[in-house]
Each structure stands twice: as C-alpha cells, then as structure tokens.
Amino acid sequence: MKSAPSPRAAPLFWRQRGGFAAALLPVSALFRVAAALRRRLYLNGILRRERLPVPVIVVGNISVGGSGKTPVAAWLAEELRKAGRHPGIVSRGYGGDAAVSGQPCLVGVDADPAFYGDEPVLLARLTGCPVVTARDRPAAARTLLAAHPECDVLISDDGMQHYRLARTVEVAVLDEAALGNCWPLPSGPLREPLARLADVDLILAHGGLSPRLRTLADAVPVVPMRLEGDRFRSLSNPDQWRDAAAFAGQRVHALAGIGQPQRFFDQLAAMGIQAIPHPFPDHYRYRAADLAFAPGEPKLMTSKDAVKCAALKLPDAWELPVRAIIAAEALGIILEKLDDGRQTARNPRLPVVQESAGLPEG
Numbered sequence: 001m002k003s004a005p006s007p008r009a010a011p012l013f014w015r016q017r018g019g020f021a022a023a024l025l026p027v028s029a030l031f032r033v034a035a036a037l038r039r040r041l042y043l044n045g046i047l048r049r050e051r052l053p054v055p056v057i058v059v060g061n062i063s064v065g066g067s068g069k070t071p072v073a074a075w076l077a078e079e080l081r082k083a084g085r086h087p088g089i090v091s092r093g094y095g096g097d098a099a100v101s102g103q104p105c106l107v108g109v110d111a112d113p114a115f116y117g118d119e120p121v122l123l124a125r126l127t128g129c130p131v132v133t134a135r136d137r138p139a140a141a142r143t144l145l146a147a148h149p150e151c152d153v154l155i156s157d158d159g160m161q162h163y164r165l166a167r168t169v170e171v172a173v174l175d176e177a178a179l180g181n182c183w184p185l186p187s188g189p190l191r192e193p194l195a196r197l198a199d200v201d202l203i204l205a206h207g208g209l210s211p212r213l214r215t216l217a218d219a220v221p222v223v224p225m226r227l228e229g230d231r232f233r234s235l236s237n238p239d240q241w242r243d244a245a246a247f248a249g250q251r252v253h254a255l256a257g258i259g260q261p262q263r264f265f266d267q268l269a270a271m272g273i274q275a276i277p278h279p280f281p282d283h284y285r286y287r288a289a290d291l292a293f294a295p296g297e298p299k300l301m302t303s304k305d306a307v308k309c310a311a312l313k314l315p316d317a318w319e320l321p322v323r324a325i326i327a328a329e330a331l332g333i334i335l336e337k338l339d340d341g342r343q344t345a346r347n348p349r350l351p352v353v354q355e356s357a358g359l360p361e362g
Helices: 019-023 025-043 069-082 097-101 118-127 137-147 194-199 211-216 261-270 303-312 328-346
Strands: 056-060 087-091 105-107 131-133 153-157 169-174 202-206 222-228 231-234 241-243 253-256 276-279 299-302 317-320 323-326
Touching: 019 025, 056 069, 069 087, 069 118, 069 153, 069 169, 069 323, 069 328, 087 118, 087 137, 105 118, 105 137, 118 131, 118 153, 118 303, 131 137, 137 153, 169 194, 169 328, 194 211, 202 328, 222 328, 253 261, 253 303, 261 276, 261 317, 299 303, 303 317
Parallel strands: 056 153, 056 169, 087 131, 087 153, 169 202, 202 222, 253 276, 253 299, 299 317
Antiparallel strands: 105 131, 222 323, 231 241, 231 317
16 A cells, blocks of 8 residues: 555645544545555564665654744755765655656756656755655665765655665654544544654654653653745846845735645734735645735745745745754754664674664664
C-alpha cells in the first residue's frame, strides 16, 4: 500500500466530526488497518528497508496538508552545514510532472516547478543543497549520492510514511490545526494515528501542543517553532524589498496555494495588512488567467506560490519569504541521534536502534 498523496484541496468535512465524515469511517478503518499492517511488515523485516551509507533525517508529519515542513527542511540544511556536515535533500516532488515519470531527477535552482514540483525547486533555491526528486525515495537517495558523493547526510522531505528508506532520525513537524477532526483518511486528514507521535525522535510544534497531544507524544522531546518574515520581495525585481507598512491602508490581495492558506492570511493581518484573501488548492499550478483580477493592485503571496508565479511576469506581485525559528535544543537532539547512529555503524555488536521494537524504520 502506498502512502496517500496530499489532496488538491482539503475537504471542509475534515474540520469536524460531522455526518459525512462519519459515513466514511468504514473506509477509514480499512485505510488505518492497511497502513498499520504495512508499517508492521517493515518493522518486522518482512518488507525490505534500504539502508544508505550515510544517515537519513526524515522531516514529515502524520497528516496531509501543510505544517511548515519545507521551512524546517531548509532550516535543518543550514544548521547541518554550520555543524560541518554536507547535506543533500530528497523529495517526492508532489505536483510536478517528474513525479509521474518515476525517474529520479536532479533539481537545479533554475528548474521549472511545473516539472519538478514547487517544494523541491524552492528547497534547491533556499538551501543551495543538491536536491533529487522521485516517488521512490531510495532511488532518489542513490541518485543524489552518486552525483554528489560529498554529501554525508540526507534530509528526506515529507518522508515519514516512506518506510522503505531507512532513517536515522525522525522529525515530526506538527501543526495541531492541520489535524482537523483527528480521523484517518478519508474521514479526516490523518495518514497515521496520533499515537504514532510517540515513536518519532523529535516533535517541532508549530503553535504549541494541547495537553492531550503532549500526553500522546509520551517522552518524545517537543520543541516549539514559528515561521518568521517581515519584508516583501518583488517577483519582477528580486533586489527590491518593501516593509509591511508599504501595504497598510491600501487595497491588496493575498494568494496562498498551500496546505493551510488561512495561516498566511492571519500572518498578514498580524502585520497590519488587511488583504483580500484568495485561497488556492495546495500545489496549485497558476495560470495567467487565475491572477488577471484587480489589475494595478498589489498581490502578496508565499514563497511556495512565488516560485511558480515568477514566470507569469505579474506586475506588482510580492513574495513574503519566511524562515523557521527553532531553538538550538532541536539541533542538539538531531546531532546526538546522528552521532549515536554513526557509533552503531562502527560497532556491529551494538543493537541497531532503528530496528529495535517499536521504532520506525525504512
């Protein structure tokens, strides 16, 4: 069974436990059993996991939709570099034509997001790291290491449910608002049950965790995170920047084709910008006709949207770049896990942590 892809637009019934969502619970029960069986087959070694010659850090979550994984992957790449590592990034490339072909593709900074996917292109531009996309994560990783043998650690973006790729560290990026009604697909947005959080190595909590989720996470370290950005960059002239005050008090529009569009609109409001919201489905492929409204009025958007809209040559279009702000404690936990994994690889008499009972792998 393959992990479920992100939907083009999150159904409204995922927000609460209403009648339509409840009617789908028999299908959700089948999905949950199949997902649990698949994971158990990997954990027990019945399905083969591919272990790479370098450690792998998975950045993912238990639900479909946005939680801030891409900024976290960019943060992690930067911090690993500062620590003397040479990271590479593998991604599925969801929404791009390359994902349909199934062949691993090396993503350049000038790559077409329609072909390679918006998030891989954005990560290539943000980090300068080698990035390879493929539905087959181990194949993507092998391709990356063959092209860039200097890479000594890999980041798997949105890879928690891709169990065939063995991992050294699992980082769950959790936005509780994205969990909706907390039911499994298709009744709700969960790819895996909430109890799965107790098996990861680190939780980065975007907006904090409720007492219930904190209890479910058990002894897993929880570190708060936030996305921060305060200046806008012109799509037509990347050297031109504006402060939020430049848009206050005028009629502006906000575009967001991300998993949680309201988060972007709320961020603008907190900056004093009362923008007219225009939500689009996650990974939406913009056309010029989609954005032909309100000529002459500024259009503000996320970096994930800007990477696709830049080619449309929109007048007065502005990107709000954001970065993940995460306490140094999180990096310390990750580096400690990497060092533990390296020690295990040097001494075969030590137990392989990822393959011991209850811990996710591959």
